[in-house]
Amino acid sequence: MNPQNVRGLIGWVRRVFFGDPARRFAWVSLLLTLSLAVAPTKDFFRQSRQYQRQYSKVIERRPDARALRGRMVSGIHQIWLPDLGILDRCTTCHLGIAEPTLADASVPQPFRAHPPIPHDAEKWGCVVCHRGQGPATEVAEAHETTVAWEQPILPVHFIQASCGTCHLDDLPQAPQLDQGRQLLARFDCTGCHKIAGIDRPAMLGPDLTDIGTKVSREWLYKWLKEPRTIADANGNVTVDGIDFGEPRMPTFRLSDSELQDLSAYLSTRNAHPIRPYHFDPRIVASLSKRQDVADQGEARFRQMFCSTCHSLAVTRAGETSLIGGDIGPELTKIGSKVNPDWLAAWLRNPQEYLPHSQMPRYEWSDADLYEVTRYMETKLTDPDLLADVPKLGSPTKTEIEAGQRLFVDKGCASCHVTEGLSPQEDFGPDLSAIGSRNISQLDFGPAKVQPTLIAYLKSKISNPLSVNPSGRMPQYHLDQASLDAVTTALLSLTGPPSTRGMEKLIVARQNPEFHPAGEFGKLYERYKCYACHKFNGFGGTLAPDLSYEGSRATRQWLLQFMENPQTLRPTLVLRMPQFNMPERDAAVFADYFETAMQSPAVDATLDRKQFTPTMAAAGKQLYEKKYQCQACHTIGSAGGYVGPSLGNAGNWLTPGWIEAWLRNPQALVPGTIEPRQAFTADEIQALTAYLLTLKQSGPANGAAAAPSARGTK
Amino acid sequence: MQKSLAAPTGTAIRNPIQALARWRDEFKEIFSARVRERQLGFRYTWYLGALTLGTFSIQLITGLLLMLYYHPSIPQGYADMKDLHFVVSSGVFLRNLHRWSAHAMVFLVFAHMAKVFYRGAYRPPRELNWVVGVCLLLLTLLASYTGYLLPWDQLSYWGTTVGSSIISSTPFIGEKLRFILLGGHTVNANALLRFYVLHVVILPLAVILLVAIHLWRLHKDGGMYVEHEKNVEKR
């Protein structure tokens, strides 16, 4: 086109459109009209409308199209929960969420039905669990994580965090959340951080007031440098294939001079030196000559089931694993750690050194104590443990003072008590509302991670320096599952309820501390029963819940068991320790159980005499043929190992308990794996009668089994 | 010009036609009956005054509609913004129009002032109109500023906090002034309500009043300013 033509064209356009004011007016008015006519298209092409049109097409192809069409409501959907401050318009696009026939994978999202859940989606809406922005009707605005978001949508992997915002109680349906909460408590995160729902315990780490009497400065140096004594290359310790995580003490990344100062300070903490225990010299004289004194000690160590709480490293086929429980510290190298004087005194009475210790007080004979002490001092050692610790010498005044400052600066005082220093409760940031933190409020520092709260939390926990190189938070070593669990638990912390309506929905945590008074209370504290057993909702989960023990076990059996605990579940590694409990103590327990630990669901008046041999014969038939109970329970040597052995059920269990248990096991022990069968009343009676006939003669059978178990498989 | 149907001013009006015609004549009075074409040359005014008035009209219309979906309370005001965006038919369009037109209006007022200055259109007898114009500039800024708080998001909250802190630096009465403007010591629910009332009632009424005076004076002072012949020759 030559310039002449172009100019001509422009001239023509100018004449036609802008030749005179009337034309200008006409064309510009037309332009305005068209512009305004286009304006409503912004509304018409809204994503929600497009999705609704698409849904109509999708359901046309379904066999139940007519019914689906009938239930489809076009326009904006809204679930309004004023009590919760929630506005939820997700179903505007997620139209098939409550249509059971749209559950299969062939239905394209966002139209697929929601998998079944305990909560009614129509009543609660979606954002209550999935977060995201409920009022939004556009995909990006509702789902994605951008700065302008109150709550980005929660990835399904972490969805259990939402359960935790209301259910402060343990929730069996949300194992990841529960694990995370347990880890938060286990690693004493509350030592430095405020975390709603997890109270700061009175005592977090061990009391260090007298640590100088227990261990040497060199050992302290080594421990502070790397607080784990057995670990593979990744710093992880495994127990029977289960990942053991790491000791609760994190790594603090201390420099050599800091290690020197801190170890100097701690090694001088000996305000109340422990009284050394003086063995009967005759026993020492007779035993010390024997070659096998340590072996005897080892046998005793096993008999007493120390491994229920403490683990030892065992190397088999070149693979090191820990065997034993994790309630107490692992003891593989304990002989190289503690002073012999301290060890004997500790074993006799742990609470004298550490009043809050969970370690029970055993009744020792001098011979047993001497043997076990010798075993631990000579066999549980590692000559190379302190090999790389430099020569430290005796602590100087400057070192001690610098060490004390470090003890405060590094936050040691948040978990450990020493004389003259009290914990700082707000040492670390408050985490009560970390789960609802907006990313605009997070400082990612040099971390190269996605700008999301989840990435931030994971980065911060797995390597605290990644987001803040000058931070004080120590290093924890968590595997991926634990990391996700802790992240889930943190995401569940969304701060105090925003509305009164929300407050009503909070399911409170139910763990009232149970510390009975009287004679029973003293023994309860002495043997630390609550470390493993649950009483009225308080206590450990390792061993059976004893809240209704008085209804379950007969007095005779209880007395026998206390004096000589025999296992009902021979496959378990962890067993009740041998406390060497005197008869008097066992009687106190039995009395208390009988009077106070009764279940209202158990009929205590049921008499054995009303169960006839005929009934028992019928019960045997039911047990063996109809219900095949032997699949899970053993009687004698035959049967499965899923449930406890029933060989001694007649001596062990009360008729009322058996009857109530058969009626509804979950009512007595919530969460038990025993299935609830639809027994008839006659069948229950017959089975009860049969079980009551199962008796093993003599109290000796359990005692014989115990030593052979050896605490290992 | 057509012959007026209206009865001469001062005589009684007998029928509706006469009333309408009278009204039309009154309307014409606002403007000069005839305008010299040079006054209308694009380069003389760039139509900045008219355009400012145009944006103001857009503000009035869109603002009135937006008011119907807005509650001046916390945090409802913010939720209303979300509703306008996500569920109200064309709500987001109206809010955009109101917002962008507000920016355009502030810009046009500044531009209008600069243009009037460089043309020397403030010269007697237009001094009063210039002063009215300066007042309109301030009112426009204030109206835009008070509207800035209403969405109650981070942007508006902190913008307003920064802005209102400036007031408190006035000697002696600064704190008191800020206290009265905000109805408290911080930007809070009272401040939102006050800004709302200023934004939707007081300032628009004041602007309408001053615009009326502005136009009336424009007419009385001889319509749009044309430079003195001598000045023109001198350049």
Add this chain to the structure above:
Amino acid sequence: MSEPEKKNLAASNDEASFLSRRQFFVKLGAGSLAITGAGATVFAVQYLSPNVLYEPSPIVGVGRPEHFPIDSVTLDPRAAIFVVHAQKGFYAMSSVCTHLGCLTVWRQDEGIIACPCHGSTFRPDGKVIGGPAPRPLQWLKMWIGNDGNLMVDRSANIASESEYVQL
């Protein structure tokens, strides 16, 4: 149009056709503006009808049936409905007077439902006894919900005495 104006605007040799064309364009412009105005009105009406409402659900639970003794009339002021337990069973009635929308009340001592505004009175089954009310009180759909509570849908009108809820 007067002569000088024509002169001012003259750009064409053919005055008559210029004028008609000018009129055409003025009409086109004005017409466009008129359409814009009409469209804006439609637009405004659409804008003014809300797409979501912040109103309580029309379905309300009024409580367990045991709470209503036989031959009782109970006003639920929160939901503005009467829950009546008659010999034949339960039924629910709107307490909104059919005259001008005031809320009626139950007068226990006289055994009537009365409107405080203009003195209309009704029987417990909703029939008008006196006053200006043109129609009996509106019966509403009632049923027993999954949780055993009596439920009422305030948006579902039913004919008087057509349904009674039996336990």
Add this chain to the structure above:
Amino acid sequence: MTSDPKAPHEIALPQPIEEEKSIPYWEMLFRETIAIELLASVLVWIALWWNAPLELLADPQQTPKLAKAPWYFTGLQELLHYFPPFVAGIILPTLIVVALVVVPFFNVNIKDENLWVHHKSQRLAILGIVLAALTVLLIRFDAWDALLPVWLIAIFMGIAAANEGRRDRGFRRWLSSKPLSFWIMTWFLMEAVVLTSVGTFFRGPGWSWIWPW
């Protein structure tokens, strides 16, 4: 201000100019309507394409990394960055408003006289003193970006002064015909534009200097 409504016409238009074309008032309305319609169309398209910003719900406990006032106040905020709040927040705005109000009441503005036509050396001296004072003041407060318009205007004033009396054509002649009020207003507008642009585009978190690209 004269009170006689007829008088203004006399002053503004001493003699009607015969040869000028004149048009009826509605023709003016017509043209203005076109302009307004055009602007409205442009705004409609802008409103269709760009959404107005909406951030998080206001949180009085969390200042965003960058809290900026609306753009027409960023110039003021930029001044506040340099000067004490009382000066930048109160004195300067008050001075600006007062200066704007009094514009039509100064004879120098009315006469519209070339600045350099009389007392040239005297005025140059005053210009020098004002320039030096402003420069010292602004450097004292590190307000480098505010200094830029000061020097630009001073340079152009110098060019105008150097040209006065010569018969140059075009831009230089136009420059030297400008009165004092022109220079002051231009300086003020230039400051406004520079400070507002800097405040809007060149300021990042903590009011630190950033590049917008």
